[in-house]
Amino acid sequence: MRETFLPFALPDIDESELDEIREALESNWITTGPKTKLFEKHFAESVGAGHAVAVNSCTAAMHLALEAAGVGPGDEVITSAYTFAATAEVIRYFDATPVLADISALDFNIDPDKIEPLINSRTKAVIPIHIGGLPAEMQAILEIAARHDLIVIEDAAHAFQAKYQDKWIGQIGDATCFSFYATKTITTGEGGMITTDRDDWRDRYQVMALHGISKDAWKRYTAEGSWYYEIVAPGYKYNMTDVAAAMGLAQLKKANRMRERREWIANQYHAAFRDCEALQIPYDRKDCVHAWHLYMLRLNLSRLKIDRKQFAEEMKNRNIGISVHFIPLHIHPYYREKYGYRPEDYSIAYGEFSRELSLPIYNKMSDQDVRDVIEAVLDIVKKNTR
Ligand SMILES: *Cc1c(COP(=O)(O)O)cnc(C)c1O
Numbered sequence: 100m101r102e103t104f105l106p107f108a109l110p111d112i113d114e115s116e117l118d119e120i121r122e123a124l125e126s127n128w129i130t131t132g133p134k135t136k137l138f139e140k141h142f143a144e145s146v147g148a149g150h151a152v153a154v155n156s157c158t159a160a161m162h163l164a165l166e167a168a169g170v171g172p173g174d175e176v177i178t179s180a181y182t183f184a185a186t187a188e189v190i191r192y193f194d195a196t197p198v199l200a201d202i203s204a205l206d207f208n209i210d211p212d213k214i215e216p217l218i219n220s221r222t223k224a225v226i227p228i229h230i231g232g233l234p235a236e237m238q239a240i241l242e243i244a245a246r247h248d249l250i251v252i253e254d255a256a257h258a259f260q261a262k263y264q265d266k267w268i269g270q271i272g273d274a275t276c277f278s279f280y281a282t283k284t285i286t287t288g289e290g291g292m293i294t295t296d297r298d299d300w301r302d303r304y305q306v307m308a309l310h311g312i313s314k315d316a317w318k319r320y321t322a323e324g325s326w327y328y329e330i331v332a333p334g335y336k337y338n339m340t341d342v343a344a345a346m347g348l349a350q351l352k353k354a355n356r357m358r359e360r361r362e363w364i365a366n367q368y369h370a371a372f373r374d375c376e377a378l379q380i381p382y383d384r385k386d387c388v389h390a391w392h393l394y395m396l397r398l399n400l401s402r403l404k405i406d407r408k409q410f411a412e413e414m415k416n417r418n419i420g421i422s423v424h425f426i427p428l429h430i431h432p433y434y435r436e437k438y439g440y441r442p443e444d445y446s447i448a449y450g451e452f453s454r455e456l457s458l459p460i461y462n463k464m465s466d467q468d469v470r471d472v473i474e475a476v477l478d479i480v481k482k483n484t485r
Pocket residue numbers: 155156157158159182183185186228254256257277278279280290291
């Protein structure tokens with residue numbers, strides 16, 4: 100058994116982040132500026148997107164994406180019941196209605212077949228989530244969106260570096276939103292990015308991310324800047340700082356190496372758990388590149404004497420940090436009370452949630468850490484098999 104606690108997630112911070120951050124601090128330009136612009140450029144290139152706009156969270160990114168798309172009060176936006184708070188709250192910011200679709204039991208992603216029956220004249224957009232870093236069924240989603248004139252905004256909080264068929268996540272939907280939260284595939288502490296090919300949306304994101312002030316507001320304190328500005332809309336304060344962007348630049352450089360390490364860890368877990376009847380390893384698709392942000396293990400509860408809650412406790416007792424992704428939206432008090440949902444309304448989401456357990460998967464894990472996780476899981480299974 101491990102002597103020390105293995106955290107569920109840790110960032111990989113080394114000299115390269117410290118060097119970049121020091122450079123930003125020493126330049127005396129610490130808020131949005133040259134580092135942010137460079138991070139946007141390199142990020143857009145890395146996912147093959149026309150434009151990238153850096154903001155201070157993925158939540159902000161999705162808010163801006165819906166704003167530019169023209170979502171308003173009474174509109175409906177379809178998303179998955181199986182996601183984090185952020186995906187649906189941004190829809191509520193507009194007094195619009197999040198219309199939830201159930202997931203595919205295969206991979207936790209929104210089930211395209213569940214989308215079309217939910218569409219009506221008020222439906223404006225659809226927000227698929229690439230859960231854990233495995234792309235949603237984008238071809239089917241894009242076809243439905245095209246048939247009904249819907250905007251597709253991807254919640255790619257987990258999916259930087261994922262690929263759907265021959266396209267990177269970030270160059271598929273009308274807009275794609277990424278997260279650089281502390282636990283995500285790359286991090287800036289807090290941060291986010293929106294990619295799009297549309298020039299008008301890129302302009303709108305930039306304006307709305309900085310108080311609705313006319314173009315390039317961040318430049319007003321530079322030598323070539325001007326004190327004069329115009330407020331064109333009641334915008335938000337969503338800009339990324341250069342200190343955060345500096346970290347992002349360093350993270351971007353090692354993103355590939357970090358993803359490869361996560362993939363290696365996933366393969367170790369697959370090999371260890373594949374033949375265990377009490378466990379179900381995550382689905383992977385041959386035609387996609389998985390970002391491996393999460394390793395979403397499932398318990399075959401009929402084979403076990405304990406439930407997921409007890410399994411999670413046993414992992415903690417063995418000094419292994421775990422998590423659960425996600426508690427479906429429809430069972431949270433706000434959504435339950437506001438829309439009158441019952442757990443069985445999204446039965447697949449509810450059922451899969453009840454047996455999901457996310458294992459640590461990050462490149463800072465040593466080979467021994469990986470072995471410790473495997474050993475803990477197999478030991479719990481062995482002692483609790485029915
Ligand atoms: C983390 C996360 C977000 C929010 O990202 P922030 O950068 O923290 O705003 C959105 N959606 C999903 C699915 C997430 O996991």
